[in-house]
Amino acid sequence: xxxxxxxxxxxxxxxxxxxxxxxxxxxxxxxxxxxxxxxxxxxxxxxxxxxxxxxxxxxxxxxxxxxxxxxxxxxxxxxxxxxxxxxxxxxxxxxxxxxxxxxxxxxxxxxxxxxxxxxxxxxxxxxxxxxxxxxxxxxxxxxxxxxxxxxxxxxxxxxxxxxxxxxxxxxxxxxxxxxxxxxxxxxxxxxxxxxxxxxxxxxxxxxxxxxxxxxxxxxxxxxxxxxxxxxxxxxxxxxxxxxxxxxxxxxxxxxxxxxxxxxxxxxxxxxxxxxxxxxxxxxxxxxxxxxxxxxxxxxxxxxxxxxxxxxxxxxxxxxxxxxxxxxxxx
Amino acid sequence: xxxxxxxxxxxxxxxxxxxxxxxxxxxxxxxxxxxxxxxxxxxxxxxxxxxxxxxxxxxxxxxxxxxxxxxxxxxxxxxxxxxxxxxxxxxxxxxxxxxxxxxxxxxxxxxxxxxxxxxxxxxxxxxxxxxxxxxxxxxxxxxxxxxxxxxxxxxxxxxxxxxxxxxxxxxxxxxxxxxxxxxxxxxxxxxxxxxxxxxxxxxxxxxxxxxxxxxxxxxxxxxxxxxxxxxxxxxxxxxxxxxxxxxxxxxxxxxxxxxxxxxxxxxxxxxxxxxxxxxxxxxxxxxxxxxxxxxxxxxxxxxxxxxxxxxxxxxxxxxxxxxxxxxxxxxxxxxxxxxxxxxxxxxxxxxxxxxxxxxxxxxxxxxxxxxxxxxxxxxxxxxxxxxxxxxxxxxxxxxxxxxxxxxxxxxxxxxxxxxxxxxxxxxxxxxxxxxxxxxxxxxxxxxxxxxxxxxxxxxxxxxxxxxxxxxxxxxxxxxxxxxxxxxxxxxxxxxxxxxxxxxxxxxxxxxxxxxxxxxxxxxxxxxxxxxxxxxxxx
Numbered sequence: 001x002x003x004x005x006x007x008x009x010x011x012x013x014x015x016x017x018x019x020x021x022x023x024x025x026x027x028x029x030x031x032x033x034x035x036x037x038x039x040x041x042x043x044x045x046x047x048x049x050x051x052x053x054x055x056x057x058x059x060x061x062x063x064x065x066x067x068x069x070x071x072x073x074x075x076x077x078x079x080x081x082x083x084x085x086x087x088x089x090x091x092x093x094x095x096x097x098x099x100x101x102x103x104x105x106x107x108x109x110x111x112x113x114x115x116x117x118x119x120x121x122x123x124x125x126x127x128x129x130x131x132x133x134x135x136x137x138x139x140x141x142x143x144x145x146x147x148x149x150x151x152x153x154x155x156x157x158x159x160x161x162x163x164x165x166x167x168x169x170x171x172x173x174x175x176x177x178x179x180x181x182x183x184x185x186x187x188x189x190x191x192x193x194x195x196x197x198x199x200x201x202x203x204x205x206x207x208x209x210x211x212x213x214x215x216x217x218x219x220x221x222x223x224x225x226x227x228x229x230x231x232x233x234x235x236x237x238x239x240x241x242x243x244x245x246x247x248x249x250x251x252x253x254x255x256x257x258x259x260x261x262x263x264x265x266x267x268x269x270x271x272x273x274x275x276x277x278x279x280x281x282x283x284x285x286x287x288x289x290x291x292x293x294x295x296x297x298x299x300x301x302x303x304x305x306x307x308x309x310x311x312x313x314x315x316x317x318x319x320x321x322x323x324x325x326x327x328x329x330x
Numbered sequence: 331x332x333x334x335x336x337x338x339x340x341x342x343x344x345x346x347x348x349x350x351x352x353x354x355x356x357x358x359x360x361x362x363x364x365x366x367x368x369x370x371x372x373x374x375x376x377x378x379x380x381x382x383x384x385x386x387x388x389x390x391x392x393x394x395x396x397x398x399x400x401x402x403x404x405x406x407x408x409x410x411x412x413x414x415x416x417x418x419x420x421x422x423x424x425x426x427x428x429x430x431x432x433x434x435x436x437x438x439x440x441x442x443x444x445x446x447x448x449x450x451x452x453x454x455x456x457x458x459x460x461x462x463x464x465x466x467x468x469x470x471x472x473x474x475x476x477x478x479x480x481x482x483x484x485x486x487x488x489x490x491x492x493x494x495x496x497x498x499x500x501x502x503x504x505x506x507x508x509x510x511x512x513x514x515x516x517x518x519x520x521x522x523x524x525x526x527x528x529x530x531x532x533x534x535x536x537x538x539x540x541x542x543x544x545x546x547x548x549x550x551x552x553x554x555x556x557x558x559x560x561x562x563x564x565x566x567x568x569x570x571x572x573x574x575x576x577x578x579x580x581x582x583x584x585x586x587x588x589x590x591x592x593x594x595x596x597x598x599x600x601x602x603x604x605x606x607x608x609x610x611x612x613x614x615x616x617x618x619x620x621x622x623x624x625x626x627x628x629x630x631x632x633x634x635x636x637x638x639x640x641x642x643x644x645x646x647x648x649x650x651x652x653x654x655x656x657x658x659x660x661x662x663x664x665x666x667x668x669x670x671x672x673x674x675x676x677x678x679x680x681x682x683x684x685x686x687x688x689x690x691x692x693x694x695x696x697x698x699x700x701x702x703x704x705x706x707x708x709x710x711x712x713x714x715x716x717x718x719x720x721x722x723x724x725x726x727x728x729x730x731x732x733x734x735x736x737x738x739x740x741x742x743x744x745x746x747x748x749x750x751x752x753x754x755x756x757x758x759x760x761x762x763x764x765x766x767x768x769x770x771x772x773x774x775x776x777x778x779x780x781x782x783x784x785x786x787x788x789x790x791x792x793x794x795x796x797x798x799x800x801x802x803x804x805x806x807x808x809x810x811x812x813x814x815x816x817x818x819x820x821x822x823x824x825x826x827x828x829x830x831x832x833x834x835x836x837x838x839x840x841x842x843x844x845x846x847x848x849x850x851x852x853x854x855x856x857x858x859x860x861x862x863x864x865x866x867x868x
Contacts, residue, residue: 045390047752049760058460091384271554
């Protein structure tokens with residue numbers, strides 16, 4: 001049963017790992033950013049004509065002449081005080097920007113993550129159970145096609161079909177044109193989510209469907225299934241009783257691991273649908289060498305992925321009776 | 331049975347989703363006095379907000395800040411005329427500018443505008459770390475409510491452009507951290523709502539002192555260039571810029587409007603000889619091919635600019651010779667007649683360049699007439715221009731090797747290789763002084779080919795320091811061609827300017843944008859107060 005000590009130990013262990021991860025990630029990204037060949041002043045100016053004096057003011061502002069160690073030291077000191085600093089290009093606190101942008105992305109990512117997980121799993125089960133049938137072939141063709149297509153291309157295709165030719169959905173943006181976001185109705189807001197969510201889900205369900213299909217085929221060819229079959233179990237009941245639990249675990253792991261891919265996919269899809277999210281902001285921060293903002297987003301995404309993995313660990317506990325009865329051995 | 335359930339469920343879900351949303355997409359704003367504008371990528375969404383002190387409306391690109399108004403504005407003929415100002419005078423030494431301002435203007439928050447606000451705006455903008463360069467201001471003081479005095483570090487006739495483009499903010503309520511989101515100004519509009527990353531909605535400013543605009547609401551969108559054409563086709567937007575790839579397209583219900591912009595594109599040619607020195611240990615300096623005047627002259631005379639305008643820009647551009655052809659300070663004498671291949675070949679021959687090994691490329695003392703041309707490949711127009719330029723140069727016997735690269739790489743090679751550059755500013759300090767005045771090597775992209783000519787330098791310095799703006803124009807013009815030298819193609823020919831690429835827009839039928847000044851097409855909303863919609867069905 002649920003052991004408090006074990007649970008505390010589990011979370012304590014996770015917390016220490018989390019802290020080490022955060023520090024490693026931030027120092028690593030700092031060094032990478034410092035190695036970046038992009039000159040932040042030039043990136044900010046975009047070939048604007050300014051005098052030598054103004055350029056020096058900007059170099060000071062972007063801290064180009066400050067040694068790396070000093071920069072890391074100050075940043076870490078601030079971080080321990082809970083201060084992520086001020087974005088150089090947005091000129092606003094990094095925390096505010098991330099919260100604002102992330103809230104738009106989270107909805108998008110959460111819905112597509114759920115949809116791709118559920119639909120992908122179902123498709124995989126159906127395909128695996130009916131191995132070799134037309135439905136299996138259809139799922140396979142779809143998955144291979146979508147796996148080999150870049151998500152921004154899928155996004156543009158969907159945009160062209162549903163928004164441009166059919167005109168069913170708006171062409172992009174997170175709010176209707178000319179309407180204050182505070183006056184937007186739920187339906188108006190939801191219509192704008194459909195196409196980006198659809199794109200992310202369609203792309204995201206392919207790996208989970210293929211994986212589930214293979215796992216199920218493997219399970220179905222195992223000895224215990226042969227035994228069950230010999231007892232007269234067949235069809236859907238066989239899959240339900242002996243297949244699902246066995247394939248759920250790897251499927252859930254895979255789906256939680258895809259948190260990181262979700263982030264990457266969202267960057268491209270947000271770009272295509274002009275959807276204002278954390279992805280677009282990350283691109284802007286990276287290209288303009290906005291160090292505080294970029295590191296803030298890196299930390300945010302590290303937390304995001306870490307939480308994803310943590311949730312996967314917890315779900316094992318709930319799903320797999322073997323783990324529930326043993327200890328957390330992580 | 332199970333299979334049927336699952337398939338059935340999927341079909342139901344799809345039908346519900348599609349059905350539910352099929353009826354919602356088409357609704358859009360039908361108020362004729364509302365205007366929706368997709369901003370050109372030059373007018374980026376201001377990350378730091380609609381704050382002139384961090385570059386909104388001024389700085390790199392100049393455009394109508396909508397929310398704020400400036401001391402001066404540009405009238406429909408292109409002249410700079412008073413807006414918030416009523417007049418100005420410049421002291422004999424050019425170092426003190428006195429500007430008188432209106433006394434009947436209120437900010438959108440009902441506070442009163444006076445000279446103190448002007449002084450505050452300029453003094454604060456000078457200290458703000460942004461693309462807006464006001465380092466030449468020593469200090470600004472309000473003499474009384476309607477008079478401001480600007481003390482400059484050194485005399486500069488082009489200061490009028492700073493006065494023209496910097497929007498005025500209220501000194502009483504200005505707060506650096508919140509102003510960008512809640513801008514208060516004296517312009518024709520107020521910011522009603524801003525959805526970051528998407529759109530800004532402006533409503534009419536009831537306190538505006540000028541003629542009230544016809545459009546009561548403007549929605550400014552900041553889309554990616556790749557989506558412009560789709561946006562126009564969707565019909566939801568009134569003004570959409572046209573990308574280079576869509577120049578041959580038409581969209582039903584839209585007029586194709588072409589505006590000259592003085593957006594000059596051309597090739598900078600390294601001016602110094604390669605003597606083996608390096609700048610900063612990393613940048614090679616000089617190029618023995620382009621340092622030879624006959625090569626630069628031959629290119630300027632031999633290429634066919636009109637052909638390039640037709641091929642690259644589908645005719646939506648005009649030949650450009652000096653980089654400032656469309657400005658009041660242009661010098662027509664500094665141009666050359668182009669497209670003359672035989673004359674170009676003669677120039678090369680006279681300069682000692684002949685094809686000795688029969689490979690079609692000329693040589694001089696064993697040196698092959700060949701150089702690298704760097705260009706940024708993410709701009710379709712500049713990529714095409716580089717390609718066509720290389721083809722045309724080959725006809726003359728000069729080999730141009732194309733190198734597509736990111737800006738940082740381009741900057742590192744500017745002193746030793748040709749580069750495809752662009753300049754748009756109407757301000758001669760930027761378009762002439764910083765472009766051609768000699769400088770110490772600094773690795774910066776201004777005067778990228780290290781051009782220097784002391785006679786031309788002197789004229790530019792005089793033009794900067796005079797207090798008479800007409801005289802300044804004349805001096806700028808002379809610096810293009812002085813004693814057979816100068817930065818024009820008829821002089822030292824340090825550049826091959828090629829084309830002046832117009833700004834093009836799809837504007838919905840029935841919208842009348844009035845008469846706009848020439849050469850400022852990047853700012854299509856410059857005269858927004860004169861716009862109207864004639865057919866209200868749109």
